[in-house]
Amino acid sequence: MLNKKIADNEHLKRVVNVNINAEKVIITPDEIKQRLPVSEQAVDFIAQSRATIADIVTGKDPRKLAIVGPCSIHDIDAAKAFALGLRQLSETLNDELFIVMRVYFEKPRTTVGWKGLINDPYLNNSFEVEDGLLLARELLIWMAEMEIPVATEVLDPISPQYLSELISWAAIGARTSESQTHREMASGLSMPVGFKNGTDGSASAAINAMKAAASGHSFLGINQLGQVTLMETKGNPHGHVILRGGTTPNYQAADVAQYEKKLNAAGLNPYMVVDCSHGNSNKDHMRQPLVLADIVQQIVAGNESIVGFMLESHLHAGNQPVPDDLQTLKYGVSITDACIDWPTTEQCLVEAANQLRERDKVLSSIRNGVTF
Numbered sequence: 001m002l003n004k005k006i007a008d009n010e011h012l013k014r015v016v017n018v019n020i021n022a023e024k025v026i027i028t029p030d031e032i033k034q035r036l037p038v039s040e041q042a043v044d045f046i047a048q049s050r051a052t053i054a055d056i057v058t059g060k061d062p063r064k065l066a067i068v069g070p071c072s073i074h075d076i077d078a079a080k081a082f083a084l085g086l087r088q089l090s091e092t093l094n095d096e097l098f099i100v101m102r103v104y105f106e107k108p109r110t111t112v113g114w115k116g117l118i119n120d121p122y123l124n125n126s127f128e129v130e131d132g133l134l135l136a137r138e139l140l141i142w143m144a145e146m147e148i149p150v151a152t153e154v155l156d157p158i159s160p161q162y163l164s165e166l167i168s169w170a171a172i173g174a175r176t177s178e179s180q181t182h183r184e185m186a187s188g189l190s191m192p193v194g195f196k197n198g199t200d201g202s203a204s205a206a207i208n209a210m211k212a213a214a215s216g217h218s219f220l221g222i223n224q225l226g227q228v229t230l231m232e233t234k235g236n237p238h239g240h241v242i243l244r245g246g247t248t249p250n251y252q253a254a255d256v257a258q259y260e261k262k263l264n265a266a267g268l269n270p271y272m273v274v275d276c277s278h279g280n281s282n283k284d285h286m287r288q289p290l291v292l293a294d295i296v297q298q299i300v301a302g303n304e305s306i307v308g309f310m311l312e313s314h315l316h317a318g319n320q321p322v323p324d325d326l327q328t329l330k331y332g333v334s335i336t337d338a339c340i341d342w343p344t345t346e347q348c349l350v351e352a353a354n355q356l357r358e359r360d361k362v363l364s365s366i367r368n369g370v371t372f
């Protein structure tokens with residue numbers, strides 16, 4: 001045992017693992033995949049969803065990417081109820097919106113706090129990470145079988161080996177867009193990846209991340225057997241920026257134009273997703289519909305660089321702290337950032353799709369030579 005070796009060497013004990021309390025070996029990526037395999041039909045669905053998203057974020061598919069769902073997943077039943085509602089809505093709106101559910105299992109914290117279902121699935125600081133990975137994988141397999149595409153934030157550089165074949169779109173968050181580790185990871189991910197601007201609003205964090213992740217890299221990782229591995233990546237061709245605001249919002253037409261200019265100057269595709277939450281809503285969930293309405297207006301007025309948007313949405317509005325007595329947790333309410341509720345979500349998406357349809361009618365009339 002490694003620790004015994006260290007313990008036997010008194011001189012090493014003074015400098016090794018000084019701040020480590022315990023180590024626990026867990027299931028490998030290969031073992032989890034044997035336990036929870038994914039069907040060929042689910043793989044076909046994910047490959048197709050990724051291809052559609054890649055076409056949207058490179059301007060080839062004119063529909064808009066709608067990334068919608070809870071700030072974080074803490075209750076599997078509530079997540080499934082939300083997913084089924086979203087799937088139904090998607091059936092009627094998919095001529096204009098390609099709807100992908102936010103299924104966020106890993107939460108980056110400003111300081112400390114619950115770090116998500118993988119890290120602490122029982123919400124009680126027991127940190128049963130193996131159970132968290134199993135629960136996350138089970139939900140992702142269910143989602144793929146229900147044919148609901150999934151978006152997530154990739155935060156831990158090891159967890160993608162356990163789950164990533166089930167993900168159709170990934171985000172690198174505002175706190176990690178500047179991190180080399182995350183840029184390297186994104187360069188090897190198999191799905192389109194969005195990079196958020198920095199929490200202070202800085203565009204360069206996202207633009208440099210997009211540039212860095214488009215290149216190949218060599219770095220340390222783990223393989224499916226859990227062995228330390230030198231990874232050599234090809235680079236991710238489907239990176240894009242996500243405007244999430246900072247100390248002030250950055251979704252308005254002048255901000256979007258600035259991003260277009262900066263992306264063009266960096267020789268990158270000028271396509272972007274707008275996050276209607278976080279710095280763009282001043283963390284007030286009630287403002288998310290206003291942000292969405294503004295960007296849809298920009299698109300209707302001719303903007304072609306906004307390819308998608310993100311809404312933080314749950315079954316019920318607002319958020320709640322994690323109580324000591326988990327029996328008192330309110331069903332379908334976020335335990336991280338405040339979300340809009342399901343009726344508001346439905347209204348936002350239907351309204352956005354209707355406006356985009358009207359724009360299409362006008363555009364097609366113009367193409368057909370009809371004058372107004």
Ligand SMILES: O=C[C@H](O)[C@H](O)COP(=O)(O)O
Pocket residue numbers: 071107108109110111112113278336337
């Ligand atoms: O999206 C979620 C939060 O904004 C992010 O995880 C940071 O949360 P915190 O500032 O509450 O730690």
Ligand SMILES: C=C(OP(=O)(O)O)C(=O)O
Pocket residue numbers: 071104108153172173174175196244278
């Ligand atoms: C943490 C998130 O966002 P950001 O990185 O923009 O803060 C999120 O979308 O859950």
